[in-house]
Amino acid sequence: MTAPQYSPRATALAERVERFVRDVVVPYERDERCGAHGPSDDLVAEMRVKAREAGVLTPHILEDGSHLTQRxxxxxxxxxxxxxxxxxxxxxxxxxxxxxxxxxxxxTPQQKARFLEPLVSGRARSAFFMTEPAEEGGAGSDPSMMQTTGRLDGNHWVINGRKKFITGAVGAQVGIIMAKSDDGACMFLVDLPDPAIRVTRVLDTIDNSMPGGHAQIDIVDLRVPADQMLGQSGEGFTYAQIRLSPARLSHCMRWTGVVQRAHEIAVDYANRRHAFGKALIEHEGVGFMLAENVIDLKQAELMTDWAADVLDSGSLGTAESSMAKVAVSDALFRVADRCVQVMGANGVSRDTIVEQAFREIRAFRIYDGPTEVHKWSLAKKIKRDWKAAQA
Structure with a gap:
């Protein structure tokens, strides 16, 4: 899992995390508390106690509060x-x-003490309230379509709107809500649950790896103290980009690990399973699929690391994270699909995580903007760059 280009501290930390996940977490995959809308909160809490004891809880945040580099x-x-x-x-x-x-x-320091510390310590979960119902013309890949409103009333903001596909809203203690004021997009920090934030349903989706699933939310006359606005009024889209560029890469990082494991399971199966007089891996069609997996996994790793280096250089990295999101999500989907194919009927059963990896990676191709939106964004940049070159 590690390579010479990573710092010694990151290499050592990754090795500890890997041992913990393989030895302690993997046995939980068959736990009955893993449901259709994600693992239960008591299961998450139980695992986090063990992670804390092993020294691998929130490993990317150091003891002094600083963050590991993106690489x-x-x-x-x-x-x-x-x-x-x-x-x-x-x-x-x-x-x-x-x-x-x-x-x-x-x-702010006050906001960090109240909202950030519980998240870093693993004592609380959070939700990000941005996406709105497409059937009502709300914001999705185009955040400028935001319909949720925030109106200043004395020293409070009053928020009204409807959100959809809000991951982890059920059971979360911290919320970040995007709404529009007269100045533009805004973000607000809120304590959860709140009677003004109503879960109308939890959607049944193809993925089930995240606690609380994906909920539809009605926000009715939610009053938020002015000092719980995150940053400045009208700067919400800027903050969204600060969050989304590294978040896209984090998805690439995590799901590469999942698919790497699916590949390991498929390799083991192909070496143990015999058909037509020899091991499956000795059949060219199977062996070639596994070889293609290795290529795609390495390309996914290199693409993610390259984009991470751009962010570490101080760039916002919007274009680079878009390129990585497209390339990595598509590559991982190919790998997951081949793993299912190599394992045949066993690949579509839930006896291993291969079936789940395939479902989760299909959803990943939509998270934080579908592939086509990122390609469109890159095409617009290509046009801008061409025009600038002609000037």
Missing amino acids: ETATVLRASGLSPLGPLACNTMAPDEGNIFLLGKVG
Whole structure:
């Protein structure tokens, strides 16, 4: 899982995380508390106690509160992702990991003490309230379509709107809500649960790795103290980019770990299973699929590390994270699909995580903007760059 280009501290940390996930977390994959809408909160809490004892809870945040570099984070999060439950146990899972990053960059000292500390310590979960119902014309990949409103009333903001596909809202203690004021997009920090934030349903989706699932939410006359606005009124889209660029890469890191493990399972199966007089791996069609897996996994790792280096250089890295998101999500989907194919009927059963890896990676191709939106964004940049070159 590690390579010479990573720092000694990241290499050592990733090795500890990997041992913990393989030895302690993997046995939980068959736990009955893993349900259709994600693992239960008591299961997550139980695993986090063990992660804390092993010294691998929130491993990307150092004791002084500083963050590993994005390149260092890559090898640690890949190790945590070797089980679908690993990021939950180690507190490196979305949306918490992205929310921790954003609060660390934008939050005031008071906001960090109240909202960030419980997340870093693993005592609380969070939710990011941005996406709105498409059937009502709300914001999705185009955040400028935001319909949720925030109106200043004395020293409080009053928020009204509807959200959809809000990951982890059920059971979360911290919320970041996006709404629009007269100045533009805004973000607000809220304590959860709140009677003004109503879960109308939890959707049945193809994935089930995140606690609380994905909920539809009605926000009715929610009053938020003015000092719980994150940053400045009208700067919400800027803050969203601060969060989304590294968050896209974090998804790439975690899901590479999951698919690496699916590949390991498929390799083991192909070497043990015999058909037509020899092991499956000795059949060219199977062997070639596994060879292609190795190529795609290495390309995913290199692409993520390259984009991480761009962020570490101080760049916002929007284009680079978009390129990585497209390349890595598509590559991992190919790998997961081949793993299912190599294992045949066993690949679509739930006897191993291969079936879940396939489902989760299909959803990953939509997280934080579908592939086509990122390609469109890159095409617009290509056009801008061409025009600038002609000037």
